[in-house]
Amino acid sequence: MLFGSIFGLSADQARTAALIAAGICLAMLAIARPLLFASLDKSMAAARGVPVRVLGFGFLALVGACAAQATQAVGALLLLGLLAAPAGAAMHLTDRPYRALLLSAVLAVAEMWAGIGLSYVVPKLPPSFAIMAAATVVYAAAFVIGRRRRATTPVVAGP
Template structure:
């Protein structure tokens, strides 16, 4: 997650047309990692919205910041802190919550503690190790997808692909448990274990998505495509696919916008596209706000 030099970005933005972007390694790396991350965020976000756990994604965005700064302050790769922090806190939230499903009181308590801890690690990092990589803290907050190396992009893509595969593998029982927890448990669905497994995937997805849009904008990448999908269809499996597709399209649009206008950060372009798509769904007034998801698959 090292920063991409501004001069290189400005020069790259002067290419001839969209296809010229793929002649630049930094863009190829961002496209590879971003596509996989967007799919994972779209799938994960759909279940977060369906299970009314969006606040969990918000809390984990702050955990991502704290974990990354803790790793940097200790002299380690920030990705170690990202994954260790988000997954551990996700499990903690599930443990304290009910049946592996976090509640707002638990999340609020963890939220306040994590923010204070993040402030401590930020101070420790900036006073002891900032000379080594002064922009790393900013990259964690706002993302640095154009700064990914080939190895980092491949790792990000493989991890995100693994998240997608795992989510699709548990999609049907997780959907059942999300729509009617009591009946699902009575039918033998391991509701609590599914809840824990899902939270682990949310934590891993939050850690990965931080590289694309940063900790501050992470919640938007998780929630906006899913929210738009739920407004456009009440069929769960169709909505799940639509959420992933919208996330992918918004990622591509954001990268293209940032390439065309090099002064715009890619995280801004991605979230601008996501926000626009979500706003446009309000024009589909026939479906109405707060429409419930039907259990038919």
């Protein structure tokens, strides 16, 4: 469970993982707006009737289900990196929450394929190391791009 086995899933396990992933995605779509509202201003969301506490527990349950399912394929160590690095890179590249969510998912998949491809080209390179190296390079590039973008964006004063 610590390292997982990317190529060790059977067809049935892959189908089960895909169904669980689809369910998690549907649940996330269902709670996306209230979750964003509660994340930005917890007290205002509670005042507007959003069940902030239940929403928080629901989100934790979805993250836990995702982590439990993904650990079989990628392992706990790689999972942590694939949760944090693409999300951090996406936050450096955009200020829009939904765009960052989509960009994070795209980056995670691209980093996985890049790492697997790199591991295939260089057989002595373990896939997990190659994947995290790709994630690190993407995060570093996003960090630099985000800093440059913020440095050149003019500050607009409000009314």
